Amino acid sequence: MNISEDELEQRLRALFADERLDLPPPPDxxxxxxxxxxxxxxxxxxxxxxxxxxxxxxxxxxxxxxxxLHTEDGTAAMSPPGTGAGVKPPENLTAGRSPEPSSPGPTGTQSIQVSAPPGAATSRTPRPPASPRPSTLPAVTSGPLLAADGFGRLKLGMSEADVIAQTVTLSDAQAGAGCTVYKAQGSGVPAAASVVISKAAGLVVVTPDVAAHTAEGIGAGSTKDQILATYPAAKDEASDVVAPAGGAAEYRFRLGETGVVQTSLTSVTQDCAG
Missing domain, CATH: 1.20.5 (Single alpha-helices involved in coiled-coils or other helix-helix interfaces)
Incomplete structure (x- = not known):
């Protein structure tokens, strides 16, 4: 159904004027x-x-x-309100340029400590490491020398007559089967010693009565470890440690609680006990 605009307007006006559409306000x-x-x-x-x-x-x-902030001589100074002192920034505080680090000074009664950045070298000299304690005792050089071939003028292989000819006095003879033990003294030896002379092989054993040392620095007080370090071919034999002394002789070290207590020189070609 088509209606005109005027008729529509009239109908709307009648509708809006209808009292039934009014909503009365509440009393309060x-x-x-x-x-x-x-x-x-x-x-x-x-x-x-x-x-x-x-x-x-x-x-x-x-x-x-x-x-x-205030400007003085082209630079800026900063200070908290109420204080007369100002902290002057670096002179290169200009636009586009970062300030270079400067060393801060003490303010008032406080000291300012600046921590060094990581990786920066410090002025503290590092403490040198403590010297390690030596694992072995020093070489023994006290007492007479017991060489690899003899003791003083006594040389392994000498006959009894040859020993006496070296201004050595033999005494306290203890004869055995083919060998005799003597006490050797005199200007021909550095100190008194016990010697064993074989009728077939001559002088075969020399044992000084005092603490003697070898040319390699093993003597009274030396430890077993020192002996093995000095003579790698050394070996245990009863309570002794036997080490080679050249091709024709060997050292026999008697060990005690304090280390070596006696050193003997023995010929490897002998026919009697040392």
Whole structure:
């Protein structure tokens, strides 16, 4: 159905004028509106008061921390308000250029310590490591020398007559089967010693009565480890350690609680006990 615009307008006006479409306001509408307006007004006042207090706190804090900038000789100095001293920044504080580090000085009664950046060299000289304690005792050089071929003028293989010819006195003879033990003394030997002379092989054993040492520094007080380190071919034999002394002789070291207590030189070609 088609209707004209005028007819439509009239129908709408009649519809809007119908009293049945009116919604009457509640009896307390005015009171509700006034109360809501007062509530919004109080909230606005509270918000304004809080904002004012916060602004005042910010202003006070900023006043305590603000730095006064002023220009002097083309440079800028910074100092807290209320103090006369200023901290002068580096001279190269210009736009586009980062300041170079400078050494801070003491302020007032406080000393400022600057930590070195990682990787920077420090001026403290490192303490040298403690010297390790030696694992072995020093070489023994005290007492007479018991060489690899004899003792003083006595040489392995000498006959009894040859020994006496070296201004050595033989005494306290203890004869055995083919061998005789003597006490040897005199200017031909550095110190008194016990010697064994074989009728077939001559002088075969020399044992000084005092602490003697070898040419390699093994003597009284030397440890077994020292003997083995000095003579790698040394071997245990009962309570002794036997080490080669050249091709024709060997050393026999008697060990005690303090190390070597006696050293003997023995021929490897002999027919009697040492």
């Amino acid at each position: 509408a005015g009171t509700v509106i006034v109360t809501g307006a007062r509530r919004r007004r109080r909230r606005r006042h509270v918000v304004q008061a809080v904002a004012g207090v916060a602004a005042a706190a910010v202003v006070v804090a900023g006043g305590l921390n603000v730095f006064r």
